[in-house]
Amino acid sequence: MSPDRAPGPARTPYEIANAVGEEVRVLNHRTAPGVGAFPDPTSVHDVVTALHAILFHLPQALAQAAGELAAIPAGQIKVALPDGEGDTPAARQARVSEELERAAETLEIARAHVAAASAFTSGLDRTVLIVDDDPLDDLVAAFHD
Numbered sequence: 001m002s003p004d005r006a007p008g009p010a011r012t013p014y015e016i017a018n019a020v021g022e023e024v025r026v027l028n029h030r031t032a033p034g035v036g037a038f039p040d041p042t043s044v045h046d047v048v049t050a051l052h053a054i055l056f057h058l059p060q061a062l063a064q065a066a067g068e069l070a071a072i073p074a075g076q077i078k079v080a081l082p083d084g085e086g087d088t089p090a091a092r093q094a095r096v097s098e099e100l101e102r103a104a105e106t107l108e109i110a111r112a113h114v115a116a117a118s119a120f121t122s123g124l125d126r127t128v129l130i131v132d133d134d135p136l137d138d139l140v141a142a143f144h145d
Contacts, residue, residue, distance in 0.1 A: 020054070040126040042125070044124075045118065048121055051114055052111060052114045058107050059103075059104035059105075059107050059108060062100040065100065066101065069096055070097055074089040074090040077093070079092055
């Protein structure tokens with residue numbers, strides 16, 4: 001069950017979005033070159049498929065944020081640092097909606113590419129077993145026998 005459907009205080013949209021960002025940062029560290037996070041193609045497929053799910057849902061979150069901002073009456077918004085005479089709350093609301101729509105379109109393209117990668121990785125398997133060739137292991141095992 002999602003934590004936001006469980007009893008207790010619900011997290012704010014900011015808290016949820018911030019947590020997603022932090023988790024992606026952690027993922028980046030765990031999958032850095034040399035860490036060995038992907039011992040086989042299946043582990044790559046699993047992560048790519050999970051990232052596809054994130055990209056699938058992000059456009060909706062962006063559209064909902066833009067929609068909520070657009071629903072606030074412009075008279076209730078003040079532009080803190082105006083950039084010229086035409087920089088009104090309504091103009092800013094429209095610009096935010098345009099930019100988030102463009103971002104959602106770009107995410108759709110990225111999602112399609114990640115979906116293709118997920119499909120291609122689903123057909124991969126490791127053909128060579130990982131073998132530990134450390135001779136020290138044999139020496140230690142012989143010593144303990």
